[in-house]
Amino acid sequence: MTATEDVVHKGLLELMHHELPDAQDIRIEDLRRISEGLSRENWIFEGEWNQGGDAVRLPLILRRDPEGSLLETDRRTEFDVLKPLESSSLPTPRVLWLDEDGKFVGRPSMVMVREDGECDWFVLNGSRSSDVRLGLARGLVGLLGQIHLVDWRSLGLDSVLTDPGPMASVAEVERWEGVLRGTQLEPHPEMELAISWLKARAPKSQRTVLVHGDYKPGNALLQGNDISAMLDWELAHLGDPLEDLGWITNPYRSREHQIPELWQRKQIIEHYVAETGFQVTESELTWWNVFSCYKLATIILTGISVFVEGNFDVIYQAPMSLYRVMFELMDVAEQAD
Amino acid sequence: MRPGMTDQLSGIRRILDEIIAPELREGYPSQVLRGIVKNLAMLEGAWVHILPFLEWDTTGTAALLEDAGPHVDDDLGQRITDAVKQELPSSSLEDLERRNSELRGLLAEAIHQLAPQTDAAALQQRIKEHLVERTRRYPFRMAIAAPTSAKA
Numbered sequence: 155m156t157a158t159e160d161v162v163h164k165g166l167l168e169l170m171h172h173e174l175p176d177a178q179d180i181r182i183e184d185l186r187r188i189s190e191g192l193s194r195e196n197w198i199f200e201g202e203w204n205q206g207g208d209a210v211r212l213p214l215i216l217r218r219d220p221e222g223s224l225l226e227t228d229r230r231t232e233f234d235v236l237k238p239l240e241s242s243s244l245p246t247p248r249v250l251w252l253d254e255d256g257k258f259v260g261r262p263s264m265v266m267v268r269e270d271g272e273c274d275w276f277v278l279n280g281s282r283s284s285d286v287r288l289g290l291a292r293g294l295v296g297l298l299g300q301i302h303l304v305d306w307r308s309l310g311l312d313s314v315l316t317d318p319g320p321m322a323s324v325a326e327v328e329r330w331e332g333v334l335r336g337t338q339l340e341p342h343p344e345m346e347l348a349i350s351w352l353k354a355r356a357p358k359s360q361r362t363v364l365v366h367g368d369y370k371p372g373n374a375l376l377q378g379n380d381i382s383a384m385l386d387w388e389l390a391h392l393g394d395p396l397e398d399l400g401w402i403t404n405p406y407r408s409r410e411h412q413i414p415e416l417w418q419r420k421q422i423i424e425h426y427v428a429e430t431g432f433q434v435t436e437s438e439l440t441w442w443n444v445f446s447c448y449k450l451a452t453i454i455l456t457g458i459s460v461f462v463e464g465n466f467d468v469i470y471q472a473p474m475s476l477y478r479v480m481f482e483l484m485d486v487a488e489q490a491d
Numbered sequence: 492m493r494p495g496m497t498d499q500l501s502g503i504r505r506i507l508d509e510i511i512a513p514e515l516r517e518g519y520p521s522q523v524l525r526g527i528v529k530n531l532a533m534l535e536g537a538w539v540h541i542l543p544f545l546e547w548d549t550t551g552t553a554a555l556l557e558d559a560g561p562h563v564d565d566d567l568g569q570r571i572t573d574a575v576k577q578e579l580p581s582s583s584l585e586d587l588e589r590r591n592s593e594l595r596g597l598l599a600e601a602i603h604q605l606a607p608q609t610d611a612a613a614l615q616q617r618i619k620e621h622l623v624e625r626t627r628r629y630p631f632r633m634a635i636a637a638p639t640s641a642k643a
Contacts, residue, residue: 468635469635
């Protein structure tokens with residue numbers, strides 16, 4: 155067992171004893187860090203204990219903040235978003251315990267029930283038949299619609315998340331500008347151009363919905379050809395529904411979200427509108443596409459920063475092809491004016 | 492100078508890929524190593540282009556800043572004047588990188604001041620064109636081992 159594994163193992167046991175005061179014979183089996191996950195450390199294990207005479211054995215996953223990450227997010231908020239969503243019809247992971255300040259496992263963490271399944275970033279262009287892939291694509295957009303239709307007020311999410319009101323667009327630009335300012339290692343005129351452009355043209359939102367914030371096939375848990383859960387809610391917030399739609403129709407991410415000739419921007423929008431009844435204005439969606447490039451670029455620049463600090467093990471480069479797509483989208487929007 | 496820079500980068504990559512990688516079991520370290528090997532392969536071809544790229548970008552950025560001078564406030568205008576009159580450093584890559592970053596910082600500031608000025612539209616377009624061309628000439632390329640499929 156490595157030193158880190160030892161810290162996590164001992165910390166997890168302490169956390170479980172704290173959360174399960176009446177349990178006996180608490181054990182952790184097969185603990186190991188898996189390679190997946192760029193923003194959090196993911197540790198899988200089997201949790202075992204006796205509760206009131208019954209033996210319990212659960213496949214669990216610990217999501218622990220790394221030393222450095224692409225995303226600086228708050229485990230408390232993610233936990234408090236996921237907990238009430240368990241009572242909704244959305245397929246979300248079941249969260250069990252929170253180590254908010256890392257008192258037990260060294261860094262902020264939460265433990266969730268681990269469901270069987272597969273996450274595949276490029277499933278829509280993978281080896282499954284085109285009919286199956288098209289069904290998955292429709293299912294993903296349908297599920298996005300369900301997320302946006304969730305009654306977040308009745309679930310109490312307004313006590314966890316802030317409603318930014320009709321100028322959710324500006325709130326998001328400023329939120330990511332704050333991230334950029336906190337992490338950038340050098341000037342990026344490309345990003346200043348984007349910030350200036352986005353602020354000058356920010357649209358009003360039609361309504362406030364629960365936004366996933368990183369909606370993609372890579373965050374969907376698949377069991378066979380069915381989507382069994384949507385994972386990774388660390389960027390969830392209240393905002394404009396077009397934010398998620400702009401994220402999945404971003405041309406830069408088409409290999410993840412689209413199927414050539416079968417499932418492209420037009421089909422995604424049509425299906426989303428049919429599922430939600432919401433209006434989608436092309437110019438507003440293009441604005442959110444530009445925003446998606448800007449947000450993703452900020453995430454990548456954060457990755458560069460934490461790599462240079464020595465706290466991240468993936469080497470990103472300045473996002474040149476992403477900038478190019480972003481500038482092209484700006485041109486598209488300006489020509490449509 | 493043999494082994495030269497390309498020889499050494501190539502050799503390190505080969506050793507990691509052929510000697511070290513097969514000894515690692517599948518997991519986080521092997522995924523990290525795959526990314527490192529891809530990045531080394533990218534650097535082998537890219538490093539020779541760094542110097543000409545920085546010279547081109549620094550010269551082009553200075554020209555844009557000179558044209559931006561009359562459109563920005565006095566403080567920024569003076570800093571631009573002071574910066575662009577300096578000659579292109581030729582002593583070291585580090586000096587050139589520092590100069591490039593300084594000019595890009597001034598350009599970043601100028602962009603916000605130019606944005607609302609309709610009479611600066613042509614200059615704003617030229618700035619954007621330069622930044623687009625910069626993305627094409629940038630020597631480094633993203634070389635990460637993208638996740639494909641994983642058991643959750």
